[in-house]
Amino acid sequence: MxxxxxxxxxxxxxxxxxxxxxxxxxxxxxxxxxxxxxxxxxxxxxxxxxxxxxxxxxxxxxxxxxxxxxxxxxxxxxxxxxxxxxxxxxxxxxxxxxxxxxxxxxxxxxxxxxxxxxxxxxxxxxxxxxxxxxxxxxxxxxxxxxxxxxxxxxxxxxxxxxxxxxxxxxxxxxxxxxxxxxxxxxxxSIARDMSIRKWFDLIDASGILLFTVGLVALLIGLLSAKTSGNVSIGHVIVGLIGLMLLTAFVRHELKATSPFIPLRTFAKYPAMTWINIEFILVNLLYYSLFFGLPSYLQIVRHVSEFQTGILMLSLGLCSLVTSPIAGRWIDKSGPRPALIVSGMLMTFGSVWIVTLNQTSPVISVCIALVVFGISNGLNNVAMQVALFKSSPKEIIGVASGVFMTSRYLGTILSSLLIGVLMGNKFSAGGFRLLGVILSVIALSLVFMSWRRRESAQLEES
Missing domain, CATH: 1.20.1250.20 (MFS general substrate transporter like domains)
Known part of the structure; x- marks a missing residue:
């Protein structure tokens, strides 16, 4: 170079x-x-x-x-x-x-x-x-x-x-x-002569508008109801408008020539669809901890921003160290064993969150951070390999784009989950409830990875 x-x-x-x-x-x-x-x-x-x-x-x-x-x-x-x-x-x-x-x-x-x-x-x-x-x-x-x-x-x-x-x-x-x-x-010449209308068609401006307004309206409806402590007609209407717009978005994407999210591809390749569903759940788990734990440390346990940053460093470093090791393991054994181990680690970390209380040593939080960091390092490699195995070569570019969208959807859902659970104030009880929900999701991921392995073995036999 x-x-x-x-x-x-x-x-x-x-x-x-x-x-x-x-x-x-x-x-x-x-x-x-x-x-x-x-x-x-x-x-x-x-x-x-x-x-x-x-x-x-x-x-x-x-x-x-x-x-x-x-x-x-x-x-x-x-x-x-x-x-x-x-x-x-x-x-x-x-x-x-x-x-x-x-x-x-x-x-x-x-x-x-x-x-x-x-x-x-x-x-x-x-x-x-x-x-x-x-x-x-x-x-x-x-x-x-x-x-x-x-x-x-x-x-x-x-x-x-x-x-x-x-x-x-x-x-x-x-x-x-x-x-x-x-x-x-x-x-x-095509780019120079392209009209605004053709450019909007190319980027699927109608689909983007339906997706954005629908998602924001749904989030406003759900989060506003939690904040006020009661469900009013206004909250229900806003939430229903969001659902209606998202439904219209799905119908639009199935017909669009250049869709924002290629839903027809999902219907055609179910294995790829399941990988993206798992990836949404993985990011929902990881980012719920990533954004929830600093607030727990600062608001509930009164830890300073500086100390919180140091504790959170264990999450990122474990993920960085694990990724190259995971790459070598997955090259030999395939992505499924790594995904099963990752799911088990996330289950353990989520259960560990449930056990935390006001008297737990702050350093014990690092246990959850370490296991989630290791699982994230495994998922970063294993999920991408699983995607490439499940996606035909001719649509790998589209598959990669959808994969990134799945990451963002999981992150958005993590923000929604934390907001709905905590409402007005971040509390220890809400954090434990978050741990319970994450435990259920993590167990679901273990089951999904295990079932996919069984299916693969049946196909090979």
């Missing part, structure tokens, strides 16, 4: 780490934001949901946009959008404006992620596997150390710092990318 390729790799890596870094740093800031803006826990949970809803929509849209308008342009534009969001978010006059800038930040960082890997694949042809592995380190490493960085920043400064810290990364990435990423080829 020549010097120019190395600098290109660094420039892209500094950009793509912004999305996982910002999605993970916020976990330690939730309790602080709740106090600053005088919100109940359900209200502050929108800082999580809004980011993932925006990311789930922006990444596939920006991926399509880069094919038409150029990957370099989208990458640099994403850095500019991220810079603006990081600069303005600390100046938010209220929580509503903070949500707006958080959404803008999600869009900007999604623009970078959606084209970053493609830029590396296209422009680094020598030792490409090494280059892609370095990119995965930027992505997974940022997610792993995000809570620790967030805890340190909030402890020494305040929540504003978790946005300001992005600015040096953005500036360095932009300057390097401007010099190292080759200029895009002139747009094709």
């Amino acid at each position: 020549n010097v120019r390729s190395r600098w290109l790799l660094i420039s892209v890596g500094l950009g793509v780490l912004l999305n996982p870094l910002n999605s993970s740093m916020i976990s330690v800031a939730i309790a602080r934001l709740q106090n600053v803006y005088h919100l109940d826990f359900t209200g502050v949970s929108w800082i999580i949901s809004s980011f993932y809803i925006a990311s789930a929509i922006a990444q596939p849209v920006m991926g399509k946009a880069s094919d038409l308008f150029g990957r370099r342009k989208i990458f640099l534009a994403g850095l500019v959008v991220s810079f603006v969001a990081s600069l303005l978010a600390p100046l938010s006059p209220n929580f509503g404006w903070l949500i707006v800038f958080r959404i803008v930040q999600a869009i900007g960082t999604s623009m970078i992620v959606s084209v970053g890997m493609a830029i590396v694949r296209i422009h680094i042809t020598e030792k490409q596997a090494t280059a892609l592995s370095v990119m995965s380190i930027f992505l997974s490493g940022a997610a792993a150390i995000g809570p620790f960085i967030g805890g340190v920043l909030i402890h020494w400064w305040d929540w504003h710092a978790i946005f300001i810290v992005n600015i040096p990364f953005v500036v360095m990435s932009f300057l390097l990318a401007w010099r190292t990423i080759p200029k895009d080829k002139p747009p094709t």
